[in-house]
Amino acid sequence: MEKCLYENSCTVSQLHLTDVNQKKKDWFYYLSKKEKKLIEDNQVEVFFKKGENLAKQGSFSSYALFLTNGLVKTYVENQHETLILKIIPGNNFIGLPLLFEENNVFPYSVTAYVDSTAKLIDINIFKKIIKENNKFSYEIIKLLSLNTVLLYGRFFCFEKKQSYGRLADILLCISNNIYKNIEFELALSRKELGELAGMSYESVIRILKKFKEDNLIEEKNNHIKIINKDKLAQISQLG
């Protein structure tokens, strides 16, 4: 391993958690009135409390998940361990890959970080529309492609960066892509942040402390303010 704090090198995008250009996109823009109606007639909107599962890895699925609002994580897990793939804010599809598995089994779990609402769209209707509506399916292809590329960035970050870089990266991601503000009320505990950044919660605590000492961030009771974004980005870039 490398012998440094704050040193290393990485040029792959550090913003790997969600789509960077998420304006208030209308995902259903390319649907005809008839198709919109069809979806409306074949969906239910469900409210999920903080901590509840929207989907469970390995279970059968008969619907596509669209997160109306809230904040969720998708993750693969086994008895002992958990790897977060992505965190997803409102107005996004959750888990498209699973839609095209032959057996319709969720390849990952989805859990709400905060109270959230999601539309559960009948999977057969959804597939039918994708098969028939070229423009919509092309949007889905672009989305799948983008997700893949973002995942590459996250994979690289986890494999090649050390803990300081990873945590700096995650803080910037959350600030830029989730809360879209340099100051925010973090909905995640240290434990959850560790899970997201791929490290133990003790490490999160130690590194946050160092960041505070170095005046890169301010933090009190999970209210976080990013003070030195450039330096944080540098740490993220350098490892």
Place this chain on the structure above:
Amino acid sequence: MEKCLYENSCTVSQLHLTDVNQKKKDWFYYLSKKEKKLIEDNQVEVFFKKGENLAKQGSFSSYALFLTNGLVKTYVENQHETLILKIIPGNNFIGLPLLFEENNVFPYSVTAYVDSTAKLIDINIFKKIIKENNKFSYEIIKLLSLNTVLLYGRFFCFEKKQSYGRLADILLCISNNIYKNIEFELALSRKELGELAGMSYESVIRILKKFKEDNLIEEKNNHIKIINKDKLAQISQLG
């Protein structure tokens, strides 16, 4: 870190390097004669020598890559480091995600492990066909989805398994999915194997030695024979 050799736990698929069900699939099955002709008229077939780049991360691309035969790796890199995303044998598309990037820039590099040939299909023609041919685009969606799920498995393997599990995993992957035989002439050096399994080449050497001592594999001059597949699978599963 955990205090063990050969112990841990993991239930996520260990076969994450290529499509497990790769029969001799005809990717162009759903194209009309006219579309096939269109592709044929707008592609070139190129021969790449072992070690040559088929694509370079960051460079502009004007074509879709289809590997006719050979063996290549796709990887993200920076100045110092390399993370292999996938290794791909013949009769497969390489790098679909990049096709739908707005800027048409390769998000990763592609290098031939062995002499290979690839079709370079004009990207606009390819996109046009995807936009017009529903059945073909649905196949592409399924492929993108499958790739994503396989990548989840690889990500999990790298994050949660230790070196013995990762290397066992990679050996099984290569045996099952690339050479489709328990005995094969490995085209990768120890260094390349280390790159693929996410560890130093010294670690590869040490672990292979242990596997040989334990009679799990036989190896001489890169000719590998898997003797105890079950035990190897167990090591891969257990971490």
Place this chain on the structure above:
DNA sequence: CAGAAATAATGATATTAATCATTAATATTA
């Protein structure tokens, strides 16, 4: 075929970050 270069093998050491143990602070509940 001989010399050079690349790859493989092996031991010693260093480093990152996990785990363990304990205490402090905050939040929840009876």
Place this chain on the structure above:
DNA sequence: TAATATTAATGATTAATATCATTATTTCTG
């Protein structure tokens, strides 16, 4: 409000594995 549970903080220790240094073996090249 007191008691309890959860989360945060901090130091000590340990484990996994990378790095470094050196030698052996194989492959390549003139």
